[in-house]
Amino acid sequence: MTRLKTFLALVLTTIVICTACQQGMEYDDSPKANIQALWDIIDKHYCYLSYKQETIGLDWEHIRGEYLQKVNTKMTHEQLFELMCNMLSRLQDGHVNLYAAHDLGHYWNWKEDYPANYDEDLQDDYLGDDYRIAAGIRYRILPDNIGYVVYRSFSNGIGDGNLDEVMYYLRACHGLIVDVRDNGGGVLTYAERLAQRFTNEKRLVGYICHKTGTGHDDFSSPEAEYLEPSKGVRWQKKAVFLTNRSCYSATNTLIRDVKECPLVTVMGDRTGGGGGLPFNSELPNGWSIRFSACPMFDAQMNQIEFGIDPDIPCAMDSSEASQGRDSMIEKARTFLNTK
Numbered sequence: 001m002t003r004l005k006t007f008l009a010l011v012l013t014t015i016v017i018c019t020a021c022q023q024g025m026e027y028d029d030s031p032k033a034n035i036q037a038l039w040d041i042i043d044k045h046y047c048y049l050s051y052k053q054e055t056i057g058l059d060w061e062h063i064r065g066e067y068l069q070k071v072n073t074k075m076t077h078e079q080l081f082e083l084m085c086n087m088l089s090r091l092q093d094g095h096v097n098l099y100a101a102h103d104l105g106h107y108w109n110w111k112e113d114y115p116a117n118y119d120e121d122l123q124d125d126y127l128g129d130d131y132r133i134a135a136g137i138r139y140r141i142l143p144d145n146i147g148y149v150v151y152r153s154f155s156n157g158i159g160d161g162n163l164d165e166v167m168y169y170l171r172a173c174h175g176l177i178v179d180v181r182d183n184g185g186g187v188l189t190y191a192e193r194l195a196q197r198f199t200n201e202k203r204l205v206g207y208i209c210h211k212t213g214t215g216h217d218d219f220s221s222p223e224a225e226y227l228e229p230s231k232g233v234r235w236q237k238k239a240v241f242l243t244n245r246s247c248y249s250a251t252n253t254l255i256r257d258v259k260e261c262p263l264v265t266v267m268g269d270r271t272g273g274g275g276g277l278p279f280n281s282e283l284p285n286g287w288s289i290r291f292s293a294c295p296m297f298d299a300q301m302n303q304i305e306f307g308i309d310p311d312i313p314c315a316m317d318s319s320e321a322s323q324g325r326d327s328m329i330e331k332a333r334t335f336l337n338t339k
Contacts, residue, residue, distance in 0.1 A: 027284040031080045032071045034283050038084055038098075039064045041281050044214035047295045048093065048276060048305055055306070056092060063090055077285075081105065088289075093305075094248055095278040099288040110245065110272045110307075117244040117269050117316045118181045122326045123150060132169070134162040136190065139170065146333050147173035151194065154186030154250045160232050163197055167233035175336025176239040177329065185249025185274060195257040196230035198239060198264050203227045205257040206304075207297040208277070222301065227257050235263070240332040243268035243310055255308050256298050266310040267332055275304035 027033040043049070043060060052058040067087045075083070081098065085105035088096050098105030126148060131140040136156030139149045147170035151158075170176060178194075185191075195205075207222035241258055243251075243266060252271045258264045276292025283289060298304055312335070317327035 029284045031073065031075045032068060034080065034285050034287075035067055035071055035084065035087070036064075037283050038087070038289060039067070041283075041289060042088075042091070042291060043216075045211060045279070045281070045293055046091070046096075046291050047209075047211060047219075047293050048091070049216045051295070051303060051305065052091065058090065063087060078102070081287075084287075091291075093276070093292055094272065094274050095276055095290065095292045097290040099290070110248065110274075114245040114269070115315060116182075116246070117328065118246065119316065119321055119326065120182070122321060122324070122329075123179065123181075125324060126326060126329055132166075134166050135159060137162065137166055139166055141170065141173055142333065144333060144337060145173050145175075146336055147176040148329075149176065149178045151178065151180050152183055154183060154188070154190045154254075156190075157187065158190050158193055160193060160230065163193060163230070164232040167197060167235055171233075173237070175237060175333075176235055177242060177332045177336070178239060179242045179329070180247055180251050180254065181242050181244040181268065181328075182246040183248075183251040184246055184272075185251050188250045188253060191250040191254040192227070192257070193230070195227055195254055195261070197232070197234050198258055198261040199227055199229045200234060200236075201229060203260045204299050205260045206253075206299055207301060209295050209297075211293055219295070222297065225296075227260065237263065238336055239264050240335060241266045241268075242328055242332060243271050243308075245269055245272045245307070247271040249274035252304060252308060253296065256296075256304055259308070259311070260299055265312060265335065266308075267312045267314055267335070268310050268328055269313065269315060270309050271307040273305050273307040275306075 027037045049060050070083055081100055084098055089107050094107055094110045127138055131138050135158045137151050142148050204224055205227045206225045208225055209219040209222050212218045212220050252274050255266055255271050259266055275296045277294040278290050279293040280288055280290050314328050314331045320327045
């Protein structure tokens with residue numbers, strides 16, 4: 001399925017999810033009804049309940065009783081919000097967010113429970129004072145003739161013209177480092193545009209499923225996702241993508257895709273995950289809930305919700321960092337300089 005067809009299918013799914021809350025069971029605006037409505041939305045539309053029951057022992061039915069017992073009619077909206085966020089955190093999903101006028105509920109343990117393996121000041125030192133900027137990308141040529149590209153967020157756009165200029169400028173380099181550490185995601189289109197610069201042929205990179213009903217296992221047949229080669233300037237030499245646990249969502253998908261490209265090596269830490277495309281619904285009190293509704297897989301049909309392992313694991317060395325050296329960048333340079 002093309003990205004456009006996938007997008008249209010997801011839009012239709014979003015409409016179904018939002019209208020189902022209004023056309024199905026009626027809820028009042030009491031704390032108990034809001035908790036029940038939130039539980040029902042996740043129960044009917046969240047895409048990982050069976051998978052997380054299998055992997056982390058999630059018992060969503062038990063959680064309903066547990067949290068309904070904690071509700072009382074005199075709760076403030078802050079207390080209700082905290083209770084809801086605690087319930088949602090049991091899903092262990094960074095794509096699950098609760099939006100209220102006074103706060104944003106989130107789950108960040110997918111990165112906070114792990115080493116950072118990133119130092120922005122050190123990264124800036126490697127970029128130096130003479131780096132170039134092409135939309136969301138910063139880039140330069142390191143002294144050993146290795147190209148160094150930093151993309152900190154896919155919320156910052158990149159166009160094909162920008163990528164043509166970056167690839168052309170770095171063409172004489174004998175290797176390329178693409179540093180996406182701490183890139184928490186953003187627009188999937190920008191991640192795909194970058195990945196397309198590393199393949200010369202159409203490649204199967206993964207699969208996606210869509211919810212077809214309210215049962216935990218009601219999904220469409222897996223639909224193949226392909227990475228098409230860019231029509232612009234493409235990289236033809238060895239490349240290393242540097243990752244850490246803060247690579248999430250669209251960045252997680254980027255790593256899934258480039259791992260299928262023969263000249264790319266992924267180095268660093270396991271990514272943070274975020275394999276489900278997120279959607280939104282609304283509670284009786286007007287708060288919004290975002291959740292994962294469509295699971296994505298790699299080319300071997302493995303789940304990517306909990307992250308993707310690197311080809312070559314490596315981590316930041318604190319002793320080297322104290323001397324102004326990023327050991328992960330240095331390991332990538334050594335790898336690219338070895339014939």
